[in-house]
Amino acid sequence: MSSLTPALTPETENSSLPDGRNHSLVRFNGRSLLLKFAGVLIFLGAWYLGGQWVANNPDTQNFADFAPEPALKAFSDLVTSGAIIENSLPSLKRIFLGIIIALAIGIPLGVAIGRFSLLNDSTHLPFQFLRMISPLAWMPIAVLVYPTWDSAIIFLITMAAVWPLILSSAAGVKRIDPSWFTVARNLGASEFQIITKVILPAVLYDILNGLRLAIGIAWVVIVPAEFLGVSSGLGYAINDARDTLEYDTLAAYVIAIGFIGYVLDSSCGFLTKKINWTGAN
Known part of the structure; x- marks a missing residue:
């Protein structure tokens, strides 16, 4: 095979x-x-x-402390003191766990939806409805269901990230030339072999594009999700700076959020460009 x-x-x-x-x-x-x-x-x-x-x-x-000079000075102080890293790591950990769960759910489900028309038709309306709901709207339910705020936030990240992965995986499967499946079956391939040897390599480019979108959405969601209940993370740091009227520090954390988000997105973009399967443009 x-x-x-x-x-x-x-x-x-x-x-x-x-x-x-x-x-x-x-x-x-x-x-x-x-x-x-x-x-x-x-x-x-x-x-x-x-x-x-x-x-x-x-x-x-x-x-006035939102201006560049005080904000950049505060940013430099936060970097020097290590506060940026201290508050970024919890947010990145929550993002990582949420994305891993979203990948575990989104890729198999997306491949199945793209592969089987019955599943595609039966899930279309429910999924279109659910993906239009803001991930933050699930916050009250997450707080009731999960025992800790960390778990609730990871759930929100998963809800934000799973839809781009499902949709991109399904779209990638749908555009595979049907003759590939015919050839595979004629050579005696099982359904499992078709998925692992034909489908997954073909949709890798689409999955990476979906992952890039998922990380972007998750990074936007993590900050407001951390406004409530937790005592660590970039969202908590921004909320704390607002409460203490340290607007230069608040602006510095906004700069940090933008910079880290840019690095995450650029890394995904770089990886996506490096994966070039035959026929992809």
């Missing part, structure tokens, strides 16, 4: 190109980097001007 497995190879990065194309690629990369740098400068400029307006407005000057 090894011949049935779709080719799964990393993208070639160092392929030789004609000199003209190499020069064009260098120019394109330089222009792209310049535009990204310009975007960062525009963002910082808008943030600075907004901070100045807040500081000079009598109605909002109490929030």
Whole structure:
């Protein structure tokens, strides 16, 4: 059955190109980097001007510490003291556990939905209904059902992350050429072999895309989920800074959340680009 497995190879990065194309690629990369740098400068400029307006407005000057200078100084202090790591690790742990559970549920269920039309038709309406419910709306139920706040938060993360994984896995299975299944059956493959040797390698690209979406949604949900009940995590740190009116610290934690989220998303994007199965664009 090894011949049935779709080719799964990393993208070639160092392929030789004609000199003209190499020069064009260098120019394109330089222009792209310049535009990204310009975007960062525009963002910082808008943030600075907004901070100045807040500081000079009598109605909002109490929030002047949201400006770049105090926020970045507080961020530096949090990094130096280790408080960023101390508060990030509990959030990342909850994200990791929630994503693992979502993967364990979402991939098998998505593959089954894509593989069997009866299951696809019977689950379509219920799943479309459930996935439209905000994960945070499950908070009261999670608090009643689970014995600890950590468990409740992990449940919310799972509810946020499972739907992109189900939908992406199912969509990946549906676009597999049916002739692959015919060839596999003609060669005597069992259903289990078809799933493991044909389907899973073919939908890996889709699963990684779904995982990227799932992590993004989960990271958005984790902060408000940690506002209640727990005494650790980035959401708790933001809530605590708000209660103590330390707006520079609050802004610093917002920066940390954005930075960590960017790193998580970029890592998933990098991995997705490296997985290039035959026929994927």
